[in-house]
Amino acid sequence: MSPVLTLRERSEAEASRLPPLLARAEHLAGTVLLGDHGRRRAGLGDDFWQYRPAQMGDSRRLIDHRRSARGDQQFVREREWQIAQSVMLWVDQGASMRFASDAGLPSKADRARLLTLATAILLVRGGERVGLTGTTLPPRRGNAQIIRLAEAFSVDDASDYAAPEHRAMIPHARALFMSDFLGDLAEVELALTKAADRGVRGVLLQILDPSEEVFPYRGRTIFQSMGGTLAHETLKAGELRQRYLDRLAERKDALTRLTRATGWQLGLHHTGDSAQAALLWLYRALDGGTR
Template sequence: MSDILALRPRAEALGQALPPLMASAEHLAATVILGEHGRRRAGMGDEFWQYRPAHEGDTARMIDWRRSARSDAHFVREREWQAAQTVVLWVDASRSMSFTGDRSRESKADRARLVALAVAVLLLRAGERVGLSGEAAPPRSGRQQILRLADALADEAAADYGRPETTGLVAHGRMVFLSDFLGDMAGIEAAMARAAERGVRGALLQVLDPAEEAFPFDGRTIFESMGGSIRHETLRAGDLRARYLERLAQRKDHLATLARASGWHYHCHHTGQAALPALLWLYRALERVG
């Protein structure tokens, strides 16, 4: 538990390197909730945005007579659209995410949790509602939600490989999957299909260890899943490299194609890199969704 809570200051420090993220809003009519920030578009809210010339159909009540008195035209006072977007995160907690190819390098799970918390800091700072899929930390706003998310991220799954959880999706909201995506693709496809049915869009962030990307194995090698359910021994691991890299490339292409078809964005991040590039990518990806 202490290790997970220790991620919070690191996540907040990472989040401070970026301006607050405002998740794109699409089809908000079904899930509009008044938030704490503006959308820079006309709509509901209390904050003044701009004056615009009155159009045919505008009622007399909409006219700002004080501003209009300073010119020969009538003007309408517009307010900003203030609607909080709901963003749900799924962070893979399966055994495979605990892998690291070097003891001096953090595991895939630690990196995924760090980036997830940093994204949550940005979203919550912007007034969004953020939560985790499932029932452990439903979407809420406010800084206290960071503690709830950190506590929920302490849970680990017994399965070798993760299967995206879509419980708690909000229609026309946003979602982020953070995983190595090395398990059964059928589970990922099913989750994406459920999200599409509810008009949910978002991002897939694949987190891999450099060893999984380069396959630096040769000679006699025993490959075993982190949970021990899969085991393979070979005397010539080097002979598997070409086939492994081909299958990994095919999986990445499948994920990218699946994301494009669903209006999502896909990116692969390595734990050998700094965490900031992954956060920057998520910032831009969620900004483009819509």
């Protein structure tokens, strides 16, 4: 049996253990139309990209005489930039992300994993390297890397709120952090500051359940953390609503200030909204970080 066939069979066997997330991520990625050029940029590669009219300062060696002979204007033959970028991914696996206010809604963790894996699929298709922050899964290309990511995303963190990993950030790479960002903000500040110091730019996507935006609770209510470590009972939950909404607004403002200071982009997604729209925004936001 050839080594190539052995690798293929092993990859297929690994994929068969993770059908739901992989299948949904592949389907979601397939719904996003990226145009003919994807993430390609003009540069020093070998593959033809496009013709463009010659401009002042262009070397005569760049002129494509066959294309220019069709008319009175000279054209330059541009080639695709072949240096792949590395994109570092972090998905909050903490217990708070497993919350869903309604059986008809996905949990925050499910939506975060789906969006991150679908984004990784699109990036790999565009020739980029993807991996996890930290040292456990460095950026690589290929479908096997997608399977490794899916496996990593299947592991839950026992703590209520997970902290972003900031070790081993590749200089001048890009990054995607996905969480509800309701935990210790100091950990997020540390991670983004460390990343910015290494020239890493990226995107924070805050994922919230719709109920977390409106606080619909009234009367006697028991609030309990998803990890079971915290609990609070009140007879008048409605009286807590405004204080909660004020705290949530303060957290969003703090995230806005942090991303502006570090050159990152901030997005907000609700689990009741379209995953396709969120994926398209993520892809464009990461692409914008390269310019």
